[in-house]
Amino acid sequence: MVKRRTPRASRRPGPASSGRVTVHPQGRLVTVALPDLDALALLVGVARTGSIGAAARAAGVSQQAGSERIRAVEAQVxxxxxxxxxxxxxxxxxxxxxxESAARLLDVAAELEHALGGLRTDRDRDLAVWSSMTVAETVLPGWLVRLGQRQAAEGRTPTTVSLTATNTHQVVTAVQDGRADLGFVEGLRAPPGVRSRGLTTDELVLVTAPGSALARRRTPLTPAEVAALPTVARERGSGTREVVEQALAAHGLVAAPPVAELTTATAVRQAVLAGGAPAFVSRRLVARELEARALAEVRTGLSLTRTFRAVWSGGREPAAGPARDLVALARAAG
Structure with missing residues (x-):
């Protein structure tokens, strides 16, 4: 099947009472002024009732306002x-x-309004969220609970959230290609190619099993000692691993190959708890273990503070509805 090309048209905003459409028939520019939909609906009402006053009452305006609107349309065209x-x-x-043409246009406008309403309803009912592992395993559950509580308190049906937990790189890709309505990532800088907003800061700490030689050390590890240290690490593409690698790169160093690569922050923590090699994890993730002395913190000379961010595609703000509400709640929670 051959698709027929139609002349290109560009719509430019005109005065509040009208739009202006520029069409290109056979290479010529012709600008046509279009009355607004309310004025056209009033004109259709006059045809149906035979009275400007009756049409104005049906439109919820005075007869004088209706007459003025009709005169304005006549002057415009x-x-x-x-x-x-x-x-x-x-x-x-x-x-x-x-x-005759206005009636068809109003029917199309009503269909469009109905379709947009359906799309807004779908958007408000379902939200696809992708998150980095650390955010998903620490702060995001609380944010989602607050979102549901707020919607219920306002008499709204809570949004159904589908959550995919993965690494930061894959979250950004999902937002870019439209699989994710909203993403949450961690890192030193905002990722390119998406809109983003900082939500809160997070600190990585090096933890080890109590009683190990590292746990007994009194002085901080130097950057060179950290680089040479065998560790359990997250996979490449994770925000945690990138922060550590960038901190070492600032000193001209490259980390030694890890003894194990795991795909979740919880798995890394459990490996250290089981007596495995030390690892860098979020302080939020191991706060209880550090307090209970089930894990020991090893001080380093590295700067390991990063930012949790919301990421999305499109305008400067997330889409109105649950995505924007969730970002606002996350920022307020800190």
């Missing part, structure tokens, strides 16, 4: 559309032509 008389109003021949 440069044609007399309604003939006023003692027994009412009737359309001129030009008015009949305009009303």
């Amino acid at each position: 440069g044609l007399q559309l309604v003939r006023r008389g003692a027994r009412g109003s009737e359309l001129t021949s030009a008015g009949v032509v305009v009303v």
Whole structure:
């Protein structure tokens, strides 16, 4: 099947009462002024009732306002559309032509409004969230609970959230290709190619099993000692691993290959708890273990503070509805 090309058209905003459409028939520029939909609906009402007053009442405006609106449309298009008389109003021949087209346009506008309403309802009912592992395993559950509680308190049906937990790189990719409505990542800098907003800061700490030689050390490890240290690490593409690698790179160093690569922050923590090699994890993730002395913190000379961020595609703000509400709640929670 061959698709027929149609002339390109560009819509530019005009005065508040009208739009202006520039079309290109056979290479010529022709600008057409279009009355707004309310004015066209009033004109259709005049055709149906035979009275400007009756049409105005149906539209919820005074007869004077209705008459002024009809005159404004006539001045805009440069044609007399309604003939006023003692027994009412009737359309001129030009008015009949305009009303026939206006009725079709109003039907299409109503269909579009209905479709947009359905899309907004779907958007408010379902939200696809992708998150880095650390955010998903620490702060995100609380944010989602607060979102549901707020919606219930406002008498709204809580949004159904589908959550995919993965690494930061894959979250950004999902936001870019539209699989994710909203993403949460961690890192030193905002990722390119998406909109983002900082939510809160997070600190990585090096932890080890109590009683190990590292746990007994009194002085901080130097960057060179950290680089040479065998560790349990997250996979490449994770925000945690990138922060550590960038901190070492600032000193001209490259980390030694890890003894194990695990795909979740919880798995890394459990490996250290089981007596495995030390690892860098979020302080939020091991706060209880450090307090209970089930794990020991090893001080280093590295700067390991990063930012949790919301990421999305499109405008400067997340889409209105649950995505924007969730970001606002996350920022407030800190």
